Structures are given as structure tokens and as C-alpha cells.
Amino acid sequence: MDIEAIIRNMTVEEKIRLLAGASFWSTHAVERLGIPSVVLTDGPHGLRLSGSDETGDILANAKPATAFPIEAAMAATWNERLVEEAGRTIAEECQHYGVGILLGPGVNGKRSPLGGRNFEYYSEDPYLSGRMGSAFVRGVQSGGVGTSVKHFVANEQETNRMVVSSEVDERTLREIYLLPFEMIVKDAQPWTIMCAYNKVNGTQMANHDGLLNGVLKNEWGFEGLVMSDWGAVEDKTASVRCGLDLEMPGPGARDAEVLEAYRNGLVTDEQLDDHVRRILGVIQKIAASKRDVPALEADRHHEVARKVAEEAIVLLKNEGGLLPLAKGANIAVLGKFAEIPRFQGGGSSHMNPAKLDIPLDALSAFAHTVYGAGYADESPDEELIEEAAELAKGKDAVIVFVGTTEKIESEGYDRADIGLPESHLRLIEAVARVNPNVAVVTHSGSAIDLRPFERSVRAIVHAWLPGQAGGSAIANILFGETNPSGKLSETFPLALEHNPSYLSFPGDIASVRYSEGIFVGYRYYDTKKLDVLYPFGHGLSYTEFQYANLRLSADRLENGGTLQVTFDVTNRGARAGKEVAQVYVRDIKASVPKPDKELKGFAKIGLAPGETKTVTVELDERAFSHYCPHLRRFAVETGVFAILVGSSSRDIRLSATVFFHSGDETRLPLTPDHSLKEWLEDDRSASRIREALRNANVDEASPLFPILLGMPVRKLRLLFPALEGLSAAAAE
Secondary structure: OOHHHHHHOOOOHHHHHHHHHOOOOOOOHHHHHOOOEEEEEEOOOEEEEOOOHHHHHOOOOOOOOOOOOOOOOOOOOOOOHHHHHHHHHHHHHHHHHOOOOOEEEEEOOOOOOOOOOOOHHHHOHHHHHHHHHHHHHHHHOOOOOOOEEEEEEOOOOOOOOOOEEEEEEEEEEEEOOOOHHHHHHHHOOOOEEEEEEOOOOEEHHHHHHHHHHHHHHHHHHOOOEEEEEEOOOOOOHHHHHHHHOOOOOOOOHHHHHHHHHHHOOOHHHHHHHHHHHHHHEEEHHHHHHHOOOOOHHHHHHHHHHHHHHHHHHHEEEHHHHHHOOOOOEEEEEEEHHHOOOOOEEOOOOOOEEEOOOOOOHHHOOEEEEEOOOOOOOOOHHHHHHHHHHHHHOOOOEEEEEEEOOOOEEOEEEEOOOOOHHHHHHHHHHHHHHHHHEEEEEEOOOOOOHHHHOOOOOEEEEEOOOOOOOOOHHHHHHHHOOOOOOOOOOEEEEEEEEOOOOOOOOOOOOOEEEEEOOOOOHHHHHOOOOOOEEEEEOOEEEOOOOOEEEEEOOOOEOOOOOOOEEEEEEEEOOOOOEEEEEEEEEEOOOOOOOOHHHHHEEEEEEEEOOOOOEEEEEEEOOHHEEEEEEEEEEEEEOOEEEEEEEEEOOEEEEEEEEEEEEOOOOOOOOOOOOOOOHHHHHHHOOOHHHHHHHOOOOOOOOOOOHHHHHEEEHHHHHOOOOOHHHHHHHHHH
């Protein structure tokens, strides 16, 4: 396809028509020029191809496909190769069904555990989201299918999501919410990006020239196309002018409006051609990569989904080594989710699984089981609870399945709280009274409150929403066929009220203020030294890992330099296992607010019993930087940084320091409005200010001096004429 020749031969009307979909799930074809139509479909954790283009039917009659664990679970694997393999597998299914673009992954942040769509997003940490999102994009696109990274940007809630303005300061936007998109654009070159419904600082994302053209296309060099979320375009002409390439869904209802704007000079040939060039570029990639996949390899794909689920499951608690359970044991399996599994989220990612493992069946292959439903819905059923308690008596162990329901957690609305249904809590309470050996399997897409039962049960296994193979994955973890290696991709707080966004989420219909700034998730909890139930990065194993011998490749860095962080990890237990070694960076003394620590690297390693492996994680300049609005870029502040290596954000095993001498001046210039104290503490001004004080015969030991310290220097001349020289020194 000669794209430039096609553009020269297209009419203006054909170009404009190409800027909107032809239907709910497809783009326009231009047969006379050999431009084919492309099919797009939902798919953050598996292909959800609707069997209908009718608006009321778009979530119904989906084609069977492999339902992988949700993104929050994928992130909990901390295994990029495995997530990439999942992406390649999904791409095969896209090729089978003739899908050219998969609408995912979602890489929005998790300001609050109440976000109804949190299950579709990887993590509260933007670096982890960027790494996992890049792996997913590489996997899907290596199979010749485009991805659409979404929802760009600051789309962290469902309440008023189509109209609300996310009010975010520039540093927070850059360091937290734009970062995953930036990493994926630069590391994985996604073919498309989907812009969000919401406004950012008052401007609709589909019309946000500064973010679409300015940051995404010009600054980051994004070469693909930008599409809208479905129905997100309010002002079609403005969107064409401001960087949106493709409006979805179709057919376009405002082509005549754009044509009129073109004739009036409001839309230029250069703008139209750039949009068309980007769209044709993606269509060309899809056409060139199209291949015949006559049948789904359902069993093989199911095994990939099982591997992801097993590595995603997090062993939160294992008191007295209750787990793994002994094969052949007599166990009670309780909770409706054991028979009707809670394996996926609701909304546009709701799939028709090609297969589905039932947890009860999988557990029964390892042990002698009795089953009780325990609950029918969110309201307690005393008869079912009593029946379950009777079944639990005298058993070697009890496994209770609980979690959120689709009524609680789905696209389209936010959660009211982080509690589990009362019926689930009452079931656990009743069972724990009659049997001390209770293991609870929890299902949710984001943090939940485990306090009502955390102390009364011996083991807690967080299975997330584990996809179609979750049943067998859970059984393999519980009975030790697989050693758990999942680590939390978000903090489980002691209480919702502790969350930094508690007072500002979800705002009102006009705006939501991101008042917590960069202090999201563990960045807030760890900086405030606030106790949490389970910290970011936490996850137990059936073996033990020891860290030792931290070495840094240098004790001093400069701009453009890299630091190799090397250490040894040893498996001290009797079982083979996988550990996620996490590397955090702490700025010891910064002139701007910074978190206690920030994740900047990690490695997942498998170790046989007694085996030691040496791990090296490389940190580049960006790992030490923060965004400086006055410089309009990331930069490093000269100073000492701590390198922290551990098994979670609260389990740091090794530490060392490195001095970074930066060529950048990241501090804001001092002004006469700054206090005398600030001038004296700043190495750029301290010496000349002290000289001015001496010349004015101001005694720093004087009782008056503490009062002077808090005053702006420009006021000192007015109140104390003898300090005229000080004001002049400050103004230099």
C-alpha cells in the first residue's frame, strides 16, 4: 500500500469519512483505492467480540474466547514474559476471528480502591503499570494485531466519567498518570491509543491539543493513531484540529460539519492528511500481518491462562503453615463462588469463556470434599450458613470462597465501599467458630477489607478475578502443586478512610480534584508511616528467600549515567519457588515533596531449594528524577539517593546510597518574597545573605532573629532600614 499515493488520490470527502467508524466495531473501507475495513473489539484480558452491531446488543452474544485473568492479576505476576505470552495467545484468537485492533490494555491509575473499573487496570504504581502494559502490547502486536492503550488520560473513576473534569497538577499528571502511557509508547510502540471521556483541567480529552498533539504525538513521538472512546467526541471539528484521528463508533454523523469547517479554513489539508496517514498506516500493518488461523487451540490457550492465574494468586496469610493442604485430606468447600466461579469483571470486558474450570471440581481431584453454598446473594441466608457450619465440623481444613459480586464491581459505576457482602462475612464467621483450620479464597479486582475475618482464619489466598482457568489454578496453589509467587499490585489499607483520595473521590459532576498529588497508594501510606493490612508488593511463598551482597556499580552518577544494582537471592527452603525482588529509590533530601520510596525496578526469579542467583537491575537517570514544571521536563536534583531492595515496599532487605551530581538546577529561583530562612538554607544564596546580615550588624544570636527568619526579605528593608543591603543581595 503506497500511503502517500492513496492520500493524493483521495477526495476531501473520503478523507473526512475515514475519520469516523463505519459501524460500532469497524472502520470505513474505500474500495476504489484498495483500503479495507478493520474490525476493532474489546479485549483488556481476552477477546470479547460481539455478535451484534446493534447498540442495545453490543455486550451480548460474544464469541467464545480465552478469558485471561484481569489486568490487576496480570500485574500481580510481576512476570513480563508471561504477560507477553498471554498477549501473543490473545492475538491468535484475534486473527482467528478477523479482528485487527484489540481495545486494551487499560493503564489508568488507582487513586481509590472504589474505582469500579480498577480490575481493568494494572496497578497503583505507574512504573509497574508501564512495564506490564508494555509487555502486553509487545505480545499482542507480535501476533500482527494492534492494541489500543486506554484511557488517555486521568480517567480513574466511573462516576460522571463522561463529563467530569479531572483537575490534576502538571507534576502529578506527568509522574503518575501519564507515565504508563509514556513508557508504553517509547518501549512498545502501540499502534493505537484511546482517549478518555473525561476532561483534564477543563478541556475534553478528545479536544485536548496540549496532550494529544503536544505531549503524545510531538513530545513522545507517537506514530500510531488516536481513537476516541465510544461516544467521547463532543465537538467533532475541534477534535480534528486538536489531534484525534478516529472517532468511534460509526457511522460518522458530523462529516458535513467537518467539511464545512474545511471549506472555511478551520480544518487544513495538513491536518486531514496527517489523520489519514496515521489511520492508513495502522490499516497497512493489520493487512500485512493478517493470517489464517482456522481453529482456536482452546486447550493450549487455557493452559496459558492457567499459568498466568497461578503466578497472579497472592498468598496473603499462612499462619502455622496451614497451606499447602495434604492431598487426600477431608475438606469442606464452602461458598457459591466455588461452584459458580467469580472469574471476570463486568461491563465491556465481560467475555464468553471458551472453557471454564470449576473450583470445586478442581479441588475434588486432590481431596475428599463436601460442598455447601453458604450464600445465595449479598444477603445472609441463615439456613445456608448453618448447613455450611455443620459441614465444616471435624474436617481437616475448610476452604471458603468469597469476594465482590458483579453488582459491586463493574464498569459504569464505582464501588460504595471496600467491604465484602454481609452474607460472605457471616459465612466465614460461622465456620471459623467450629473449625480452626480455615483458608479463605478472596475474589476482587481491587483492594478489599479483610479485617472482619483476618484474625480468625489461618490462611488467606487472594485470587483476584482469575479468568477461566482460575479454578484449577487455585487448587494447584492450595495443594502445593504450584508454589505461590504473586505479589500485590496495590496496597490493601486497614480502612477506606486511610486512602489519600478519600475526601476528594469522586468529586461532583463538574470536577474531581486530585488533591493527593503524587502521593498515591504506597507512596502515601509509606511516607506517612501509616499501618496497612497488606503492603504493596507483598506476597508469601511456601519457601523462604534470603537477600545478600548488595553491590552498586558506582557510588557517584551524573546526567546520562546508569547504575547497576546487583544482589544475591537464595532459596533457603525445601521447595522450588519464584521471588519478586523489588528495587526502590528514595531521595534522601529533596527540595520538593517526594515519597518515602518509589519502585524503579524489579526482577522475578525462579530458584530451586538451596539455589542462589545473582540479580542485576539497571537504573537510568529517569529513576532518580522528578518532573520540574518550570523546566517543562524531568530532571534530577543533585544529592544522595538510597537504593532499597526488598520483597515488598515494607520488607526492605538491603540498602545502599549513591550520590547523583546533576547538571540541572531543579530548584525554583528564590525571590524577595521568600523568607530569610529559605535564603539562608539555600546554597545558592546563603553566603551573600550572611554577608549582608553582617554588614547590617544583625546578630544571629539576637532574640529578634527568629522573627526575622520567617519574614520575606523584601519586607526587611521596610521594617529595618539598616537591612537595605540584605534586600539588595536577595534581589541579585
